[in-house]
Amino acid sequence: MKFSSQEEYGLRCLLCLAREREGGGLAIPAISQAEGISTTYVAKLMRILRRGGFVKSARGKIGGYTLSRPPDQIVVGEVLALLGGRLFEPEFCDDHAGDLEVCTNSTDCSLRSLWRAVQFVVDQVLRKTTLQDLLRNEQKMTFWVSGLLNLSGEPNLKQLFKPL
Amino acid sequence: MKFSSQEEYGLRCLLCLAREREGGGLAIPAISQAEGISTTYVAKLMRILRRGGFVKSARGKIGGYTLSRPPDQIVVGEVLALLGGRLFEPEFCDDHAGDLEVCTNSTDCSLRSLWRAVQFVVDQVLRKTTLQDLLRNEQKMTFWVSGLLNLSGEPNLKQLFKPL
DNA sequence: ACAAATCTTGACAAATCTGTATAGATTATG
C-alpha cells in the first residue's frame, strides 16, 4: 500500500498555491521551480486539479493558477481521492445485495471488510485535514495529528514513531 | 492510495492455507484452483511468502506449503508490509536529525507528518488483525472491525459505509 | 496587428508493476 507519485506531487503543487497569501496565483514555471518538478509535469498535475475543481486557471500574459477556495476549505482526503483514487472501491466485491448483506464468498468478503476498515480509519484522518492544516511546520503538525487521533500528552506521541 | 495486486492475491493465498485445519498443507495447483489464480503466479507469491517467513515449503511428491505459525499468530500488517511495502518509509524526508527534530523543509515535512499519521492509523487496525480474524464471514468481520475502531452499536456501523 | 507569456491537449517514451513461460532441483514411491 503506497501513495502514488501523482498524489504526492499533486498535493505539493496545491500546497504551493496555499502558501500564497490572499489568493495570489502562481504560474506553472513558479510552481515548477518551488517544488523541483518539471514544468510539463506541473502542467499535467494542475490540469487534473483544475478539472477536479480545486484550482482555477487564467491564460494569457498575467495568467496562472489560484485555489478555488480558501485553504481551510480544501479537504486533503478529497484531493487525494482525485489524484489517486480510493483504497476501497464499492465494486471491490459485487456478489452481494443491500447495504449490510453478507456476501456469498466469505474469503473475498473478509478481505472486503478489512479493506473497508482501513479505508474508514484513513478517512477519519484525511476528512479532518485541510490544506491550511498542512501549512504548519512539522512539530505543530505532529501535535495536531496527535490530537486528531485522540491521543494526548508526550508518551502517546512516541506511538507515532513506533514501527510495525 | 491503493492496495497492490500482490498484496491482495498474496494475502488470499495465505488465507487459503489458514483455512486448512490442523496445519494441513496445500500444493500450488490446489491454491491456484481455490483462488482462481494461475499456478505460476501462485508459485511466485508463495516464494515471496516463504522468504518472508510466513510459510514453509516441502518439495517432492507429497510436498506443498503450510503456515509457519498458527493463523492467530500471523499478523496481517506484517504480511502486507512484506507483499507491498510500507506507506511511510523512514527515508521519506531525511533532512532531519533526531526523533522529534523539526525538518528544515516545512512543506516536505508537513506531508511527512501526514503520511506518518495515516500510517499510524492503518497500523492500529492491521497490527491487531491476524489471519484467524479474517476467517470469519463478512458480518462477523464487520462487527469485529467495529470493535477494533472503538465504535459501538448499530448507528456507528453505518459509518463504515459512509463515503468520503 | 503583433509579440510574449501563459494555459491546454493529446501523443509519446521510460519506468515500474503484473502475470506468464521455461528450465531446473528435490523428493516419495514403485
Added chain:
DNA sequence: CATAATCTATACAGATTTGTCAAGATTTGT
C-alpha cells in the same frame, strides 16, 4: 533407478504508471 509430482529460479512479455514533448489556443500589452 525411473518416474511423477512437487517446489525454485530467472527471464520475459503485457499492462499500467510516470514523466516528457510538441503543437495549439488564449490573453495582455505595445
